[in-house]
Amino acid sequence: MSQAADLRDRDTERAAGMDTAAVTVPLIIRGRVIDECDAEFGGRRGAVKFRTPSVRRYVEELCLRVPSAMADLYALSFDDIVEYFAQLGRRLRLDDNPHLQQSFRLSSQVSGLGPEMIHHQYDTFQRLCAPEKLREMTDLAIGVPYLEGWVSKELLNGCKVSVRAFGARAVHIMAGNVPAVSMMTIVRNAVTRSDAILKTPSNDPLTAAAIVRTMIDMAPYHPLTKHVSVAYWKGGDLDVEQAIYTPSSVEKIVAWGGVASITHIARYIQPGIDLITLDPKLSSSIIGREAFADETTMREVAARLAEDVAYYNQEACVNSRVSYIQTGTDEAGLELAKRFGGLVFEAIQSMPITASSAAKSLNPELAEELQAIKMFEEHEIIGCGREGGVVVSLNSEPVDFAALLQNRIANLVPFDSIDVPVRSVNAYTQTIGVYPDSLKAQIRDRCVFHGAQRLVTLGYAGRAAQAGPHDGIEPLRRMCKWITDETYDPARTPRPSRQ
Secondary structure (H helix, E strand, C coil): CCHHHHHHHHHHHHCCCCCHHHCECCEEECCEEECCCCEEEECCCCCCEEEECCHHHHHHHHCCCCHHHHHHHHHCCHHHHHHHHHHHHHHCCHHHCHHHHHHHHHHHHHCCCCHHHHHHHHHHHHHHCCHHHHHHHHHHHCCHHHHHCCEEEECCCCCEEEEEEECCEEEEECCCCCCHHHHHHHHHHHHCCCEEEEECCCCCCCHHHHHHHHHHHHCCCCHHHHCEEEECCCCCCHHHHHHHCCCCCCCEEEEECCHHHHHHHHCCCCCCCEEEEECCCEEEEEECHHHHCCHHHHHHHHHHHHHHHHHHHHCCCCCEEEEEECCCCCHHHHHHHHHHHHHHHHHHHCCCCCCCCCCCCCCHHHHHHHHHHCCCCCEEEEEEECCEEEEEECCCCCCCCHHHCCCCEEEEEECCCCHHHHHHCCCCEEEEEEECHHHHHHHHHHHHHHCCCEEEECCCCCCCCCCCCECCECHHHHHCEEEEEEECCCCCCCCHHHC
16 A cells, blocks of 8 residues: 555544644745744534644844845746756655655545545646646747847837746735645646746645645755745634735735635736735536437537536536537426436446545535425426436536535536527626537637637646646736836837937
8 A cells, every 4th residue: 555545544544533732834945944833724624623823023034125136036947947957856755755645645635526536636736847837838928038038029110129027026826626726726826937926726735835845855946946835824814914915015916716815916017026826616517419419429529528516526617517508498408407417326326436426515505495396396406416426407407506506517408599698698607518529610700799708628727738828817927026128229110209
């Protein structure tokens, strides 16, 4: 048995009575680990409490007040950055990394993911550090030459314009739905040559610290190690936030969060601070009539939809909540929709435990809504307990609590005309899984007009490219400060007043 497997077994045994006094989350300030904990917080799901140093005591140290202190990052080449992460990736193995093991134990208590899924997520860290992955991501998202130096071009008016992408002092308010967010944030900070304060979430307070402590063990004085800090404070702590969210301390705030948290952060935005929001979205599916041509095809499509619904327990924005299925809305069509719903439910149950599992508990508000619709005949309900489920809308309308759908519960909406799912798209729509692929070409422009941000082959919503746009923006480009240097030859270009 591997050490990671043993950790999973012991985690299960300790789930009911974890020693909360032993759970500590360090504060890390540019290579310095502070573990004198004097503040206590509760995990997102109430399963465990953790202790951490009070950020209020260290807020002045946390802020990088002198921007020129980032100059050491510019002594690095992109090859140096790639080599650093190649070495780091080899150390990010759960089997022999004590920092990740500690994080694994805590995450297994406070995350919405099961231990096997968390383990699987940790396995992705090494892939995110792979040289070819870093090069592909950076070159597509930004263009490595713009990070390495000034890229020049002569314009028609004779002006020579040189452009360079510089890093920024940033705060990343991270999501905790999947641990890979921590690794991705650290990589993005490094390739843009930025200085980051990572504010960790209560449902994953330790993963980022575990990665950064591994960086400190590997290269304590390396610029990439010295320009990342990790802290936990409760959102809304004015003593902390008013000191940090000022132009003298940060230039970018990258925020993953709900409406309330984004609205709260927005109050600090002023000239000199750029807010980059990666706010929650609702994803969906559009399945054309081709899916129901025969039993074999229908089972294949059901398995694909189950993947988009249940991957990582429907914790991510990319997970499908409402799926529009072109079975038709007559009696035969509704019966076909019920049959398809049963196949989707079966496929959800057969997913590997490293990708999906029964929920630790059913969201109480969602459970109440599901109980209420059982009183009417407008829905066919399949399962819908901790194991997940499917709600087939026999009235051809999404359930009015679609935004609450989680715990591997899908809502299937039969339709006749493709106009129906297209009109359902709005500004809150992120990913749309589509079957067959040929249907994408027919609907994608219209979906974008309505607000969609990503169309993908059905079954692949969880396999994000990680090298292009996200939520309708290009976050890596936004994380940079884009600077121009313009040179004019008076012999070719007259001054503005002489034109």
